[in-house]
Amino acid sequence: MALDFTFSPDQEAFRDAVRTFLAKEVAPIVGEMDEKEEFPKATVRRMQEEGYFGVPVPEEYGGLGLGKVGYCILLEEMGRVDASHGAIIGAHTSLGTTPLLYYGSEEQKRRWLVPAAKGERLMAFSLTEPGSGSDSGAVHTLAEKDGDGWSITGNKIYVTNGREANTIILMAANDVKLGPSGGVTAFIIDADLPGFRVGRSEKKMGLHGTSTAELVLDHVRVGPDRVLGEVGKGFHVAMTALDVGRVSLGAASLGGIEAATTEALTFAKNRTQFGLPISEYEVIQFKLADMAMKAHALRYMVYHAAAHQDRMGTNPKAWSRLERADKTREAAVVKCLGSEWASEAIDEALQIHGGLGYIRGTPIERAYRDARISEIFEGTNEIQRLVVARDVLARGV
Ligand SMILES: Cc1cc2nc3c(=O)[nH]c(=O)nc-3n(C[C@H](O)[C@H](O)[C@H](O)COP(=O)(O)OP(=O)(O)OC[C@H]3O[C@@H](n4cnc5c(N)ncnc54)[C@H](O)[C@@H]3O)c2cc1C
Structure with a gap:
């Protein structure tokens, strides 16, 4: 078995660049961010410009192409400086872009993954509901067949980046009775779709730079192009x-x-x-x-x-x-x-x-x-x- 735990020169250079960036641009503002409980818009914008919102995404889809190792280097460095900035990147990258990269059609990747990886759109991920936390397959937000598409209605809670995200990977039930085995479908929901709105944001013990929001969907109509992966999977x-x-x-x-x-x-x-x-x-x-x-x-x-x-x-x-x-x-x-x-x-x-x-x-x-x-x-x-x-x-x- 080959066991090699050394980082490549490129990975080391990336770590140095991130460390320098965070020390200069993020560390000075986190105290005030925490106190004011504000989403750090300006530093998020700067991190988007640096490509930090697409680190593991291949270059052909607008990312830095540094894989999960590069992504963990980024998050380790962020963890040293501020957990809120790390959580904003994590919700966007691990939970928002991974589904598009792993399950998206070529068209979906071009339309949603590329701008997300380039930092032009912020992503969120929405699974949790008032009645479905650890029992995460018990999704009750309903996706009903509507012509060739779907009409989605329900309430989601605790969505990191929920208030700021342009696009949300959202789980809804195509069949409540089937639950996780065939009854849940992933949808790509843009925040400007009719019937979609952001509800209350939670006050929290920590992670004061992140929003943790409720999402309300009232007959949000989506076409089949917004189903991510297979229906029921x-x-x-x-x-x-x-x-x-x-x-x-x-x-x-x-x-x-x-x-x-x-x-x-x-x-x-x-x-x-x-x-x-x-x-x-x-x-x-x-x-x-x-x-x-x-x-x-x-x-x-x-x-x-x-x-x-x-x-x-x-x-x-x-x-x-x-x-x-x-x-x-x-x-x-x-x-x-x-x-x-x-x-x-x-x-x-x-x-x-x-x-x-x-x-x-x-x-x-x-x-x-x-x-x-x-x-x-x-x-x-x-x-x-x-x-x-x-x-x-x-x-x-
Ligand atoms: C700040 C914050 C950000 C979040 N961001 C997101 C997000 O971006 N997207 C999203 O979808 N969700 C998000 N969540 C939701 C989070 O993932 C859930 O809160 C978590 O999974 C637990 O669900 P719950 O709160 O309903 O607790 P519950 O499931 O009600 O659990 C309560 C307690 O019971 C325990 N428990 C439950 N079932 C069992 C069992 N079978 N055996 C033993 N113990 C059990 C749990 O471990 C826990 O201790 C976020 C939550 C917070 C607070």
Whole structure:
């Protein structure tokens, strides 16, 4: 088995460019963004201009063509600086463009994927409903046959980028009784379609730069050109996107651990109590060691999974059942452990800061609030354990 965990010079150059960009353009505004709870329009526009909204998309479809490894490099770097910017890119890329790239017809790719990857249109992904969260196949937003097309009616909730997105990959039920096995279809919905409107936006504990919106569809009429993949196979579309999203969430968690560890290390070396820098006390050193160990292990897990997804390619029809199962288990492991390790590491980093860590407006306080959601969205960690457990029962360890 060939095992190579080194990055290519191009990948290293991309990381350097992203790091420089984020330090110069994003880091200075995140404190104010968090306080004002505003979508960071100007920096999103700049990231679109830099091509950061199409990193894993092939160049022929307007992207940078850097694959999932490149995409995880981006999200790791974003995770070091600001989780909100990472979530905006993640919702757009993993969940918005993946379905188009993997399941779209050539015409759909030209019409929706190319402008999305070029940063000319913002994407969102809408699966969750008031009655359908973890039980994500129980979609009740109804897609009724209407001539050669469909009429879609229902309420979606918790949609990241929901307020700003131009286009949403939205799951609706072509047959409620069939549920995930044949009853859910993925639709491409533009926000300016008649009958579509954005409802309330949630106030949140963290991720203050992102919108989390309700979408209301009242007889939104779409033609067959807006069905993504096959009718009734929308649940596969959603799960494929989530497999990509879960690995990239692991990358963002990795960046979060790295930043928190660096902050805690600097603080510990400079904070003197009882006549010594607190970094001299073994209790503090062990906390730093635990944080560094989590980053070390997660780094291998994330890039192993990303490279695996790159090797599998973007044609789901070419995947065997076994390949699919490996990919899904791996994504669940990365998402679950990555998010929990990030929460634990950031909690320890906050503890090392003492009272200062609890003061509103410090980077560690923001990171603490931002990190918690990663244990919940893109499938809760209970659901990730369920995915792994089912696979363990079916195939063993
Ligand atoms: C900030 C934010 C952004 C989001 N962005 C998006 C988005 O862009 N698009 C989108 O579609 N959705 C999005 N979501 C929705 C998110 O994915 C769901 O909130 C999540 O999947 C959980 O669903 P739920 O909130 O309905 O919780 P529930 O499913 O009601 O779960 C409640 C609790 O029960 C547990 N539970 C449920 N079933 C089981 C079981 N079988 N076994 C054990 N435990 C179980 C859960 O793990 C959880 O702890 C977002 C949510 C938030 C808060």
